[in-house]
Amino acid sequence: MAKRIDVKDLNIYYGKFHAVADVKLNVLPRSVTAFIGPSGCGKSTVLRSLNRMHEVIPGARVEGAVLLDGEDIYGATVDPVGVRRTIGMVFQRPNPFPTMSIRDNVVAGLKLQGVRNKKELDEVAERSLRGANLWNEVKDRLDKPGGGLSGGQQQRLCIARAIAVSPDVLLMDEPCSALDPISTLAIEDLITELKKEFTIVIVTHNMQQAARVSDQTGFFNLEAQGKPGRLIEIDDTEKIFSNPGQKATEDYISGRFG
Numbered sequence: 700m701a702k703r704i705d706v707k708d709l710n711i712y713y714g715k716f717h718a719v720a721d722v723k724l725n726v727l728p729r730s731v732t733a734f735i736g737p738s739g740c741g742k743s744t745v746l747r748s749l750n751r752m753h754e755v756i757p758g759a760r761v762e763g764a765v766l767l768d769g770e771d772i773y774g775a776t777v778d779p780v781g782v783r784r785t786i787g788m789v790f791q792r793p794n795p796f797p798t799m800s801i802r803d804n805v806v807a808g809l810k811l812q813g814v815r816n817k818k819e820l821d822e823v824a825e826r827s828l829r830g831a832n833l834w835n836e837v838k839d840r841l842d843k844p845g846g847g848l849s850g851g852q853q854q855r856l857c858i859a860r861a862i863a864v865s866p867d868v869l870l871m872d873e874p875c876s877a878l879d880p881i882s883t884l885a886i887e888d889l890i891t892e893l894k895k896e897f898t899i900v901i902v903t904h905n906m907q908q909a910a911r912v913s914d915q916t917g918f919f920n921l922e923a924q925g926k927p928g929r930l931i932e933i934d935d936t937e938k939i940f941s942n943p944g945q946k947a948t949e950d951y952i953s954g955r956f957g
């Protein structure tokens with residue numbers, strides 16, 4: 700199958716600090732890839748470099764290539780704004796626009812793109828909220844502020860907002876870390892639904908979550924403080940959790956780390 704994402708020799712810097720070294724990985728369409736590993740080893744940094752969010756930090760840069768369907772998103776003529784539309788992102792803390800209505804939160808991206816047709820906006824809002832498993836809970840309060848929803852609902856609202864612009868890929872950075880266990884399971888179920896349509900890369904500190912939702916898992920690690928983080932191995936999730944190729948991975952997943 701053709702690769703959706705192909706990361707080639709990616710090195711990532713914050714100014715002079717070499718944060719992540721020599722990452723190579725492939726992601727197939729309509730699959731879920733999980734990144735696990737101790738904190739500070741560069742999981743979020745790699746994720747943000749997959750849609751050019753890394754470079755918004757002053758002094759931050761990458762070397763290497765990230766191919767999306769064969770085209771380098773870091774190519775000289777590529778518009779980063781377009782990249783971020785095709786490769787959407789959901790963050791650790793739900794970040795809806797709190798005073799904006801639920802409906803307007805979902806279609807904020809489309810409005811930015813200049814869509815003004817109310818019927819079209821309403822249709823996209825409904826489709827996206829259904830896609831995020833939130834429609835039934837909010838359909839009678841679409842004009843109420845997004846900030847009035849529970850944490851789990853706000854996170855699904857952010858997922859609705861991300862899918863409203865029809866991305867190919869969704870990046871999720873610990874999307875459940877601020878949520879209670881029930882909301883976490885709701886998001887995990889949702890990820891399994893979303894993968895029928897989208898390609899997903901998720902950072903999680905929860906190994907059970909990685910095992911439950913992902914097809915392949917990448918283990919990141921840090922040799923020592925101040926050294927760059929590395930992708931130690933990436934393989935089928937079942938293999939990583941039953942018979943990993945590297946001792947460091949085995950130590951980490953069996954809790955003997957550090």
Ligand SMILES: Nc1ncnc2c1ncn2[C@@H]1O[C@H](COP(=O)(O)OP(=O)(O)O)[C@@H](O)[C@H]1O
Binds near residue numbers: 718738740741745
């Ligand atoms: N904005 C930033 N400026 C400078 N260094 C950063 C920044 N964000 C992260 N780092 C550093 O990059 C390394 C990787 O961090 P990060 O990607 O957040 O790790 P993880 O997500 O695995 O916990 C860490 O040493 C961290 O301190």
Ligand SMILES: [Mg+2]
Binds near residue numbers: 742743744902
């Ligand atoms: Mg992180």
